[in-house]
Amino acid sequence: MDTMTLWNISGWEFAALAFAALLVGFSKTAVSGANTVSLAIFAAVLPARASTGALLPILIAGDVLAVLTYRRHAHWPTLWKLFPAVAVGVVAGTLFLQWADDGIVRTSIGVILLLMAGVTMWRRRTADAEAEPDSVATRTGRVKARSYGVLGGFTTMVANAGGPVMSMYLLSAGFRKLGFLGTSAFFFLIVNVSKVPFSVGLGLIGGHSLLLDLALVAFVVPGALFGKWAVNRINQRLFEQLVIAATVVGGLQLLLR
Numbered sequence: 001m002d003t004m005t006l007w008n009i010s011g012w013e014f015a016a017l018a019f020a021a022l023l024v025g026f027s028k029t030a031v032s033g034a035n036t037v038s039l040a041i042f043a044a045v046l047p048a049r050a051s052t053g054a055l056l057p058i059l060i061a062g063d064v065l066a067v068l069t070y071r072r073h074a075h076w077p078t079l080w081k082l083f084p085a086v087a088v089g090v091v092a093g094t095l096f097l098q099w100a101d102d103g104i105v106r107t108s109i110g111v112i113l114l115l116m117a118g119v120t121m122w123r124r125r126t127a128d129a130e131a132e133p134d135s136v137a138t139r140t141g142r143v144k145a146r147s148y149g150v151l152g153g154f155t156t157m158v159a160n161a162g163g164p165v166m167s168m169y170l171l172s173a174g175f176r177k178l179g180f181l182g183t184s185a186f187f188f189l190i191v192n193v194s195k196v197p198f199s200v201g202l203g204l205i206g207g208h209s210l211l212l213d214l215a216l217v218a219f220v221v222p223g224a225l226f227g228k229w230a231v232n233r234i235n236q237r238l239f240e241q242l243v244i245a246a247t248v249v250g251g252l253q254l255l256l257r
Contacts, residue, residue: 025227
């Protein structure tokens with residue numbers, strides 16, 4: 001019995017999942033947050049809750065490729081400030097998944113993403129972005145890091161949708177393109193790997209999902225290579241606009257689906 005039979009999916013549906021996997025690779029090395037489209041595709045083809053477990057190993061594969069590509073550009077002071085708050089968000093997201101249905105999850109995440117995009121656009125219209133990402137050393141920076149960290153941990157646990165939240169934080173903190181990609185690469189590799197035990201415990205990852213992932217993971221690589229090629233041809237302003245646009249699209253598709 002092949003993977004498509006196990007999941008009862010057609011050839012066209014498998015092709016859609018393969019495209020989503022390719023888009024994960026692209027988002028990890030080029031436009032972070034674009035993989036919200038992948039989230040939507042997985043949720044459309046597979047049962048909503050099961051789709052989060054099936055997508056997680058694909059995301060981890062993309063994270064590994066992103067770390068290999070941008071490992072020299074990570075800003076570790078920011079990461080150390082974020083991780084404790086993210087842990088709180090992951091635990092809260094695990095508890096939330098135990099009682100919330102798919103509709104509540106989608107609506108909650110969609111509202112959060114749109115609010116984050118709105119706040120970021122407002123900030124960029126009313127003030128210049130900080131030149132360096134060391135603002136985490138200030139009291140305001142620490143509060144912002146903790147707030148976004150909890151939201152990022154929560155959204156990544158319940159719907160693998162933490163990318164847009166953290167994208168909004170890194171943009172608002174003044175990260176340039178390569179620092180943004182290097183910091184987010186390490187952030188999501190560590191966070192996504194830490195989610196695996198929780199997802200297994202909730203029954204979101206199992207033999208069937210891993211078999212499907214094995215068939216899809218090869219599509220992540222060309223997406224990542226294309227992203228690496230494309231990011232060198234995208235200027236900073238366009239990069240920020242694409243990240244914000246991907247966040248808005250992700251939020252809307254969660255609310256309207």
